[in-house]
Amino acid sequence: MSKITSSILIIGNEVLSGRTQDINVQFIAKELSKLGINLSEVRIVTDNKKEIVINLNQLRKKYDYVFTTGGIGPTHDDITSESISEAFNVEYSINSEAYNILKNFYPKGELNEGRIKMTKMPKGARLIKNPLTVAPGFYIENVYALPGVPKIMQTMFPNIINNLNISDPIISETVHTNLFESIIAKSLEEIQNKFNDCEIGSYPNFDYKSNIGGVNIVISGKNILSVKKAKDEVIKIIKKMGGK
Amino acid sequence: MSKITSSILIIGNEVLSGRTQDINVQFIAKELSKLGINLSEVRIVTDNKKEIVINLNQLRKKYDYVFTTGGIGPTHDDITSESISEAFNVEYSINSEAYNILKNFYPKGELNEGRIKMTKMPKGARLIKNPLTVAPGFYIENVYALPGVPKIMQTMFPNIINNLNISDPIISETVHTNLFESIIAKSLEEIQNKFNDCEIGSYPNFDYKSNIGGVNIVISGKNILSVKKAKDEVIKIIKKMGGK
Numbered sequence: 006m007s008k009i010t011s012s013i014l015i016i017g018n019e020v021l022s023g024r025t026q027d028i029n030v031q032f033i034a035k036e037l038s039k040l041g042i043n044l045s046e047v048r049i050v051t052d053n054k055k056e057i058v059i060n061l062n063q064l065r066k067k068y069d070y071v072f073t074t075g076g077i078g079p080t081h082d083d084i085t086s087e088s089i090s091e092a093f094n095v096e097y098s099i100n101s102e103a104y105n106i107l108k109n110f111y112p113k114g115e116l117n118e119g120r121i122k123m124t125k126m127p128k129g130a131r132l133i134k135n136p137l138t139v140a141p142g143f144y145i146e147n148v149y150a151l152p153g154v155p156k157i158m159q160t161m162f163p164n165i166i167n168n169l170n171i172s173d174p175i176i177s178e179t180v181h182t183n184l185f186e187s188i189i190a191k192s193l194e195e196i197q198n199k200f201n202d203c204e205i206g207s208y209p210n211f212d213y214k215s216n217i218g219g220v221n222i223v224i225s226g227k228n229i230l231s232v233k234k235a236k237d238e239v240i241k242i243i244k245k246m247g248g249k
Numbered sequence: 250m251s252k253i254t255s256s257i258l259i260i261g262n263e264v265l266s267g268r269t270q271d272i273n274v275q276f277i278a279k280e281l282s283k284l285g286i287n288l289s290e291v292r293i294v295t296d297n298k299k300e301i302v303i304n305l306n307q308l309r310k311k312y313d314y315v316f317t318t319g320g321i322g323p324t325h326d327d328i329t330s331e332s333i334s335e336a337f338n339v340e341y342s343i344n345s346e347a348y349n350i351l352k353n354f355y356p357k358g359e360l361n362e363g364r365i366k367m368t369k370m371p372k373g374a375r376l377i378k379n380p381l382t383v384a385p386g387f388y389i390e391n392v393y394a395l396p397g398v399p400k401i402m403q404t405m406f407p408n409i410i411n412n413l414n415i416s417d418p419i420i421s422e423t424v425h426t427n428l429f430e431s432i433i434a435k436s437l438e439e440i441q442n443k444f445n446d447c448e449i450g451s452y453p454n455f456d457y458k459s460n461i462g463g464v465n466i467v468i469s470g471k472n473i474l475s476v477k478k479a480k481d482e483v484i485k486i487i488k489k490m491g492g493k
Contacts, residue, residue, distance in 0.1 A: 023278030034267030119431030
């Protein structure tokens with residue numbers, strides 16, 4: 006089974022300035038794991054049209070899917086839709102379906118310039134419904150434009166799943182040990198070499214209060230049996246080395 | 250004053266899988282703001298040498314500084330040092346200063362293969378001292394290699410500040426309003442156009458329990474007076490439009 010790949014392009018000065026802690030990557034990453042889609046790369050760029058266009062064009066050619074977050078609201082710094090239009094070299098104009106959704110939702114006279122802006126999209130884009138705050142996202146070819154506000158993005162994400170090619174979920178098992186990483190490094194590498202359909206990662210953690218170190222060893226892959234066998238071998242070497 | 254630019258390259262399967270929530274971007278971003286250095290881009294890539302080399306070479310040519318996090322530990326999946334060596338086309342070998350630090354720290358016989366691996370770096374690299382867990386990071390030209398474990402990275406970061414060209418800090422002021430974003434969009438754009446040495450961002454938030462929407466308007470820049478004036482104008486338009 007060939008790997009399905011994807012990337013996230015975050016349009017977000019607020020993340021790059023450190024004012025906002027991004028939590029969209031982790032949400033999307035977990036959802037994609039369940040769908041058997043690999044998240045291969047994330048980029049966070051400024052609200053700059055040229056940068057968005059360059060990066061989007063690189064990512065959409067390299068990966069099966071690109072998910073963008075942020076920049077589809079009503080203000081001057083929301084330039085994602087315009088930038089995606091430019092990346093695809095298509096007209097940036099009002100999407101009549103989106104326009105009708107907003108027209109029906111807002112009381113007469115309240116469909117102002119900012120709200121109309123939210124109906125402007127790349128020509129040929131199709132809508133991603135927004136059950137929470139109405140203004141839709143959109144997708145064009147393999148690019149899915151989602152809002153940056155986590156709660157809104159999260160309610161919209163399920164609406165795109167039916168469009169995606171999915172695969173067996175990526176499962177992962179974690180083994181924790183009190184041994185130091187450097188002690189088990191060599192044995193872990195041997196297990197990794199033996200199970201090439203699994204990915205074995207080693208993530209140290211350290212409790213600075215109790216001065217106790219430890220490692221989470223994460224075995225992941227799509228072949229449940231293989232992940233299980235690799236996990237058993239990891240547990241075996243930990244015991245052999247006197248760890249727990 | 251010309252802008253000082255930077256980027257972060259996160260080497261992290263654990264972030265891309267959704268198992269780990271990255272918090273290093275926000276920490277580094279905030280530190281850089283204080284130093285007047287713009288964080289212009291972040292990339293998160295897999296533990297794959299080819300990808301690390303390609304992305305590192307793009308970023309180090311484009312920005313004044315690149316900070317990498319992750320992948321400098323003792324296990325098989327720690328390939329950042331080797332990848333940086335390849336990107337710079339220099340030998341990947343034991344750094345004698347790092348070797349001596351570890352040799353002096355560990356009891357005799359405990360400087361095992363994994364620990365020795367942590368002393369291997371690009372030839373010509375200089376050390377970033379690690380007050381917490383001893384094994385140093387390193388820098389070569391404009392690339393700073395830091396560990397991925399937040400607490401360790403955070404204790405090491407101050408040790409690189411003296412190397413960086415710094416500038417006036419980037420200050421930011423936030424104005425919160427209960428008005429909807431679309432209502433103030435046009436006026437905000439006018440203020441943005443007037444103050445081109447400030448960056449004005451608009452970030453909606455929504456309390457789903459109380460059904461109350463609102464917006465944080467963030468004005469940032471290096472010119473304190475300009476930021477202050479732009480802020481006053483934002484407050485003025487909010488009052489004019491009946492908001493608070």
